[in-house]
Amino acid sequence: MSETREGTDEGCAGEPHQHNKIRRVERATDGTLEKAGRLFKALADFERLKLLTVLSQGEACVSELATREQMSTVSQRLKVLYNENLVTRRRDGKHIIYGLADHHVYKLVENALSHVQEPDGS
Amino acid sequence: MSETREGTDEGCAGEPHQHNKIRRVERATDGTLEKAGRLFKALADFERLKLLTVLSQGEACVSELATREQMSTVSQRLKVLYNENLVTRRRDGKHIIYGLADHHVYKLVENALSHVQEPDGS
DNA sequence: CTGACATTTCAACATATGACGAATTGTTGT
DNA sequence: ACAACAATTCGTCATATGTTGAAATGTCAG
Secondary structure, three states: OOOOOOOOOOOOOOOOOOOOOOOOOOOOOHHHHHHHHHHHHHHOOHHHHHHHHHHOOOOEEHHHHHHHHOOOOHHHHHHHHHHOOOEEEEEEOOEEEEEEOOHHHHHHHHHHHHHHHOOOOO | OOOOOOOOOOOOOOOOOOOOOOOOOOOOOHHHHHHHHHHHHHHOOHHHHHHHHHHOOOOEEHHHHHHHHOOOOHHHHHHHHHHOOOEEEEEEOOEEEEEEOOHHHHHHHHHHHHHHHOOOOO
16 A cells, blocks of 8 residues: 555545536536426426427417327426426416427427437537 | 307417527427437436536546535436436546536536526526 | 455335326306 | 316326445456
């Protein structure tokens, strides 16, 4: 043992190296990370993702989505998205019309689609 | 009944309106959406998200992360991230050193954090 | 090869999540 | 107020996911 370190798991990388290509995420609080986790959880479903891509082409009401996408649980799925501020909601007569909330949502989905479409990454 | 429609759920919005502010997501195949769903699922966890933010500041090995973040299940969490190509892995002696995979990952996390930090959206 | 350490895998369990049909709320037209 | 339709909520169930400790794999030093 030429170098006696006190712990058993300190012989790794020591000070972490700095990437030169990847900027670091600004120090996020635990609360923020938890919210982000819930956001990703709302996005982590094929059907909900499909609803978002449909809504990115224009607003639609619940029954219209149910008919067009052959989906029986549209209301519950939209509720999940609404709770995370991913979609907006407004009433029009008997119908409730949903739409994408903002650009963040669009960007988020777009980024994810880019990532999975590039097999190797950049 | 002035207008007899054949269906019962066609009286909604008819042709969906076009947003002028939000570009539409390019027609994604079901397979792509499913992959994106798995990607979001891997991101949908506070601890995994935390590991990503830590890795965005530089590479680190498993035991280092376990010690610094007081996390006992680092290996399994990193495996989930690795399976979705969110992190890279390389061996260095006894240690295995992980790092962020690419810019997409950084952008994805950054976008999510922006979204949850703005209460009202754009 | 043997011992010590780093990491991963495995199996069992608790918990969270999604799906479905029935009941409920809200809106319009008469 | 009543009937008809749109959407949400509720209760139950099956399935998926995360957690834990122990066993297994891989690597280095002597």
